[in-house]
Amino acid sequence: MTVLIGQLFTGVSIGAVLLLIALGLALTFGQMGVINMAHGEFIMAGAYTTFVLQQVISAAGWSLLIALPVAFVVAGAMGVLLEFLLIRRLYARPLDTLLVTWGVSLILQQLARDIFGSPNVQTRAPELLTGNIALPGGITVANNRLFILALAGGAVVALTVALRITPLGRRIRAVVQNRDLAAVSGIATARVDRMTFFIGSGLAGIAGVALTLLGPIGPTMGTNLIIDAFLVVVVGGIGQLKGTVIVAFALGVLQATGEYLTTLSVAKVMVFVAIVAFLQWRPQGMFTLRTRSLA
Amino acid sequence: MTTVARDSRTVVDPAPPPAKPAAGPSRHRFRAVAGFAFGAALLFAVAPLVLSDFRLSLLAKYLCVAMVAIGIGLAWGRGGMLALGQGVFFGLGGYAMAMHLKLADAGPGNMPDFMLLYGQLDELPLWWRPFASPWFALPATVLLPMAVAFVLGSLVFRRRVRGAYFAILSQALAAAMVILLIGQQGTTGGTNGLTDIQGFFGYDLDDPVNQRMVYFIIAGTLLALLALARHLMQCRYGELLVAVRDGEERVRFLGYDPATVKLVAYVVAAGMAGLAGALFVPAVGIISPALIGIVPSIEFVIGVAVGGRATLLGPVLGAVAVAWARTALSERFPGGWTYLQGLLFVVVVAFLPGGLASLIGLARRGDGERWFGRLRRTRRTEGQAS
Numbered sequence: 001m002t003v004l005i006g007q008l009f010t011g012v013s014i015g016a017v018l019l020l021i022a023l024g025l026a027l028t029f030g031q032m033g034v035i036n037m038a039h040g041e042f043i044m045a046g047a048y049t050t051f052v053l054q055q056v057i058s059a060a061g062w063s064l065l066i067a068l069p070v071a072f073v074v075a076g077a078m079g080v081l082l083e084f085l086l087i088r089r090l091y092a093r094p095l096d097t098l099l100v101t102w103g104v105s106l107i108l109q110q111l112a113r114d115i116f117g118s119p120n121v122q123t124r125a126p127e128l129l130t131g132n133i134a135l136p137g138g139i140t141v142a143n144n145r146l147f148i149l150a151l152a153g154g155a156v157v158a159l160t161v162a163l164r165i166t167p168l169g170r171r172i173r174a175v176v177q178n179r180d181l182a183a184v185s186g187i188a189t190a191r192v193d194r195m196t197f198f199i200g201s202g203l204a205g206i207a208g209v210a211l212t213l214l215g216p217i218g219p220t221m222g223t224n225l226i227i228d229a230f231l232v233v234v235v236g237g238i239g240q241l242k243g244t245v246i247v248a249f250a251l252g253v254l255q256a257t258g259e260y261l262t263t264l265s266v267a268k269v270m271v272f273v274a275i276v277a278f279l280q281w282r283p284q285g286m287f288t289l290r291t292r293s294l295a
Numbered sequence: 296m297t298t299v300a301r302d303s304r305t306v307v308d309p310a311p312p313p314a315k316p317a318a319g320p321s322r323h324r325f326r327a328v329a330g331f332a333f334g335a336a337l338l339f340a341v342a343p344l345v346l347s348d349f350r351l352s353l354l355a356k357y358l359c360v361a362m363v364a365i366g367i368g369l370a371w372g373r374g375g376m377l378a379l380g381q382g383v384f385f386g387l388g389g390y391a392m393a394m395h396l397k398l399a400d401a402g403p404g405n406m407p408d409f410m411l412l413y414g415q416l417d418e419l420p421l422w423w424r425p426f427a428s429p430w431f432a433l434p435a436t437v438l439l440p441m442a443v444a445f446v447l448g449s450l451v452f453r454r455r456v457r458g459a460y461f462a463i464l465s466q467a468l469a470a471a472m473v474i475l476l477i478g479q480q481g482t483t484g485g486t487n488g489l490t491d492i493q494g495f496f497g498y499d500l501d502d503p504v505n506q507r508m509v510y511f512i513i514a515g516t517l518l519a520l521l522a523l524a525r526h527l528m529q530c531r532y533g534e535l536l537v538a539v540r541d542g543e544e545r546v547r548f549l550g551y552d553p554a555t556v557k558l559v560a561y562v563v564a565a566g567m568a569g570l571a572g573a574l575f576v577p578a579v580g581i582i583s584p585a586l587i588g589i590v591p592s593i594e595f596v597i598g599v600a601v602g603g604r605a606t607l608l609g610p611v612l613g614a615v616a617v618a619w620a621r622t623a624l625s626e627r628f629p630g631g632w633t634y635l636q637g638l639l640f641v642v643v644v645a646f647l648p649g650g651l652a653s654l655i656g657l658a659r660r661g662d663g664e665r666w667f668g669r670l671r672r673t674r675r676t677e678g679q680a681s
Contacts, residue, residue: 035459086645094459095377096644099600102593103640110633227470227589230463265478272471276450276464283454 002138007260008253013145015252016152019245020210021229022236023155024203026244027196028079029233032176034087034197035098039229040222041108042078042201046071046208047217048116054123061126064209071205079201083194105222112219120216129213144213151210155203156245162199163241172196235275237285247286251275327525331518338514348503355510355578357618358517362571363595364602364614365517365524366564371596372604373528374560375540376457380465381568381595383472384440386587388569390476391439392576393489394423395432400494403427408491415481423482429496433573440569441562448561452554457543466589473588488583495577509577516574517611520567525607527563536560568595597636601643603652613650 021043028034050067057063082104090097129147132140163169171192174182183189211221232251236243251271258267279285342354363381370376397407410416425431447468451461476483484490498505527533538546539553546553576582585591595614602613617639625632647653 029459033459035462086641090645093648095462096648098377098379098459098462099593099596099644100641103637103644106633106637106640110630110637114630223589227463227467231467234460234463263478265474268474269471272467275467276447279456279460279464280450280454283456 003260005137005139007256009139009141009145011253011256012249013142013149013252014255015249016145016149017207017210017214017225018228018232018252019152019248020148020155020207021204021225022232022244022248023152023159023241024200024207025229025233026236026238026241027159027200027203029230029238032091032193032196033094033238034091035094035101035230036079036082036087036201037098037102037226038082038105038108039101039201039204040224040226041105041112042075042204042222043208043211043225044108044112044217044219044222045075045078046205047212047221048112048121048208049074049205050209050212051116051121051123051217059126060124061128064126064129064212067209068206071209072202073205075205075208076198076202079197079204080194082201083197087197088190088193109219109223116219118219120218122216123212125213148210148213151206155206156241159199159203160241168192168195231271231275235278235285237282237287240287243285243287331522334521335518338518339511342514343507343510348506351510352506352578353619353622354615355506355513356575357615358513359571359575359578360595360598360618361611361614362517362520362574363568364599364610365520366567367595367599368604368606368610369524369527369536369567370560370564371599372606372610373533373536373540374557376557376561377462377596378465378561378564379462379589379596380467380469380472380592381564382469382587382589382592384444384565384568385572385575385591385595386472386476386582386584387440387443387572388436389572389576389582389587390483390489391426391432391436391569392573393492393582394426395429396492396494396576397489398423398427399429399496400492407489409484409487409489410481413481420482436573437566437569440565440572444562444565445558448558449554452557452561455554466592469587469589469592473584476584484583486584488581488586489576490581490583492576492580500577500580506578509574513574513578516570520570521607521611523563527560528607532556532559594636597640597643599650600648601639601650603650605649606652609650609652 021039024042025036025039028036028039046067049071050064053067053070054060054063057066082101086100086104087097090100125144129144131143133143133146134140163173171182171187172195174185174187175189175192175196179189182192211217211225215221228251232248233244235251236245236247254274255267255271258270261267262270338358343351346354363385367378367381370378397409401407406416406419410419426435447464451464456464476488477485479485493500495505495509498508500506500509527536535546535551535556536559539551539556543553546556572582572587575586594617598614598617599610600613601617602611603609621632621636624635643650
């Protein structure tokens, strides 16, 4: 029983990391149909932002807290720049966007190598987040994992509220549901796109800050994560957040369980097979936005 | 395959494109034969005379990449399926060949050297055993990738998973394959892969003469695959494939099954990649996860994009050019090459989607369109293709 709950928590914390990364994608890919392979490099930018801030502010706790908004803005600004320079020319060609942003991600990786050097760097975690909490029943949970779980939960809540309540959120939903109708209703769709991209990319920056708590920071850290995050969005279904949330945790638990029963590599293959099987059942993902458009 | 052939018999002959009324079919055939003769002369006579042994073995490696590119050109350029996991099929072919060659190197009844080195196994694993026979291993290099592509493709295409979803799934397949290979170090060689392959069906691969023989086999295979691709593009099936790319729903309403049409192109592309992987092994002497993962898989695509995705020769020339540029530049400026590669992706795909072939196509329209053709159409229908 203890093992089971322990594994469940491992799965949930893997899911929380996936969720943090996939949330930004759910906005840019799910809501705008743009495949941004450079999303992983925005994560990297967030992580390096934390690293740089820690060089300036030596108190690990404060630098981490300050890094959260700063990384959001840094990654968001990079996203807006990318959208403005390249992606907005390619909205009609989603597959080509994939290849173009892959090129951008190569450039950003090399840029990181030239600025920070190829070897990985490490940040110090604040003391509060290094220990474990022992729960009754002999289960221990790591503080940093709990922090990431809280961060992911907070991001989901904030994003949901923003999309539901704020005027910008209303416009974003309108553009997603019917771009042409939104445009003739007086919504500046190009500006909404840019803001969506800012928020989506900014969330990648936040994910990057969280990842500094789990491992080293390197130029290629984004590449390894991005595929899993894309799968989360694909399986979750485009156009809404709840699918992303459910699937992120489901895949995390599946991965952890598979890893416990077999090995890491077999678990990865299991997850892939499960995804293909799931898409047989629901090719459009778990939840879909119903529209009358011909797809 | 058979269902398509039966279906396509009912296709009304496509009206000849109005842009080129002068060029009759016989003239095209003549141009094609002349083109192949020229290519054969270049590959079989000029290259071996001009290039040193070292350069020739590099060219052999590039030609293997070009074989993968032909398949991608068919699946992506003609079929609209962005296959980002061709490295998987390249790897399946490569590993099948390498397993056979390792077993042959070790001699009958012995285990390959790396298995003895890791010392985890007492005897040869069951799934390695059939590869001792060339009659199993050689067909497997092509049929194994085709079978995997068939299973994945028929599952995915039937459920109308397409566009970006398909691209991401195929990429995830590459990720899963690499993790699996690395995880099973005892039986697959792990990160190192299968290295130090010395013999090729009794010929010593260290001997430059035998390296030349491998080059000739590769060049011949490339030409054969080009002929196959040309045939597939020219016949009625090719028209159907382009039609599926440009308007999948319309093709469905006309009574064809787009899933079958796409599946054929995807499986053929996988077979080409498998053959390329199998020939890559004797040419280079190694196959490893680093050669088949996400990054190499997407690098196969860039050569195709540079050359011209929807053309016959574009992918081949583009792949060879990019591979050559990589060797030439990354030796001197390792960082600079990464920047250049990134820029290539951005500039070519965003601003020149027809590839370099479209420049030639723009310069001389008309007869040249058979070889470098259909570019205007590609560009115009890009949005619907995905």
